[in-house]
Amino acid sequence: MKLAVVGKGGSGKTTTSSVIARTLARSGRAVVALDCDSNPNLGISLGVGDEETERLVSMRQALDEGEEEHANNWDTLISRYGSDGPDGVRLAVVSRIDNPEPG
Amino acid sequence: MSPEQLLGSVDFPEDDVVVADFEAGVGTLTRLGEEHVDTVVIVVEATPKSLEVGARAAALASERTVARIVVVANRIRHDEDLETVKAAFPGMEVVGVPHDPKIVEADRKGVAPIDLDPNGPAVLALIGLASTLIPTSN
Numbered sequence: 001m002k003l004a005v006v007g008k009g010g011s012g013k014t015t016t017s018s019v020i021a022r023t024l025a026r027s028g029r030a031v032v033a034l035d036c037d038s039n040p041n042l043g044i045s046l047g048v049g050d051e052e053t054e055r056l057v058s059m060r061q062a063l064d065e066g067e068e069e070h071a072n073n074w075d076t077l078i079s080r081y082g083s084d085g086p087d088g089v090r091l092a093v094v095s096r097i098d099n100p101e102p103g
Numbered sequence: 104m105s106p107e108q109l110l111g112s113v114d115f116p117e118d119d120v121v122v123a124d125f126e127a128g129v130g131t132l133t134r135l136g137e138e139h140v141d142t143v144v145i146v147v148e149a150t151p152k153s154l155e156v157g158a159r160a161a162a163l164a165s166e167r168t169v170a171r172i173v174v175v176a177n178r179i180r181h182d183e184d185l186e187t188v189k190a191a192f193p194g195m196e197v198v199g200v201p202h203d204p205k206i207v208e209a210d211r212k213g214v215a216p217i218d219l220d221p222n223g224p225a226v227l228a229l230i231g232l233a234s235t236l237i238p239t240s241n
Contacts, residue, residue: 004143008156012148012175016146018216020229023230034124073114
């Protein structure tokens with residue numbers, strides 16, 4: 001089951017994504033939250049904290065700069081580059097953040 | 104991997120749920136292939152710019168094989184706000200989320216809205232929406 005949350009920057013996309021992800025995890029589903037925004041802060045709204053959010057963003061940057069081998073499939077990405085958050089939500093940052101658009 | 108490549112990956116476990124917070128605007132939707140997502144949640148406010156982006160997102164999602172499109176009318180302050188959003192998305196499912204200062208407070212504190220005020224009006228509206236998105240697991 002794949003859900004995409006879209007909208008103009010500042011519309012409340014990230015808050016919406018975070019509450020949906022946490023709620024579905026509480027209902028017993030295995031939930032992966034993917035931060036695809038070029039201004040990645042889904043981790044903060046999920047309750048992962050700003051330090052861990054920043055760590056995931058740095059990891060994504062390292063991927064873009066070729067310092068790490070690119071994850072070439074779903075399992076690799078989630079297990080190597082994901083982080084466990086509240087209610088068991090697994091978070092991964094997958095956006096390209098070299099050219100962030102203003103939110 | 105780009106978000107759209109990842110969402111199209113063949114080894115995605117069927118029972119898992121992925122919630123993808125897309126980039127601002129409709130860029131990722133334009134690059135999304137068929138059947139990469141099951142449900143598109145379009146978050147808008149009752150402002151012309153927000154509704155315009157939302158309308159483009161709705162058009163793009165409608166062109167694809169998406170089982171369900173839900174419009175979230177966010178930061179609703181008056182009934183007119185909800186009516187404005189409904190009028191912009193005729194015939195579509197629209198869920199209202201009230202304006203709630205606790206969401207702003209959560210942002211300011213860097214904490215999860217669902218932790219700061221689990222029974223606040225905005226959080227409860229979003230929990231209500233989430234519970235309709237997938238069949239219950241039991």
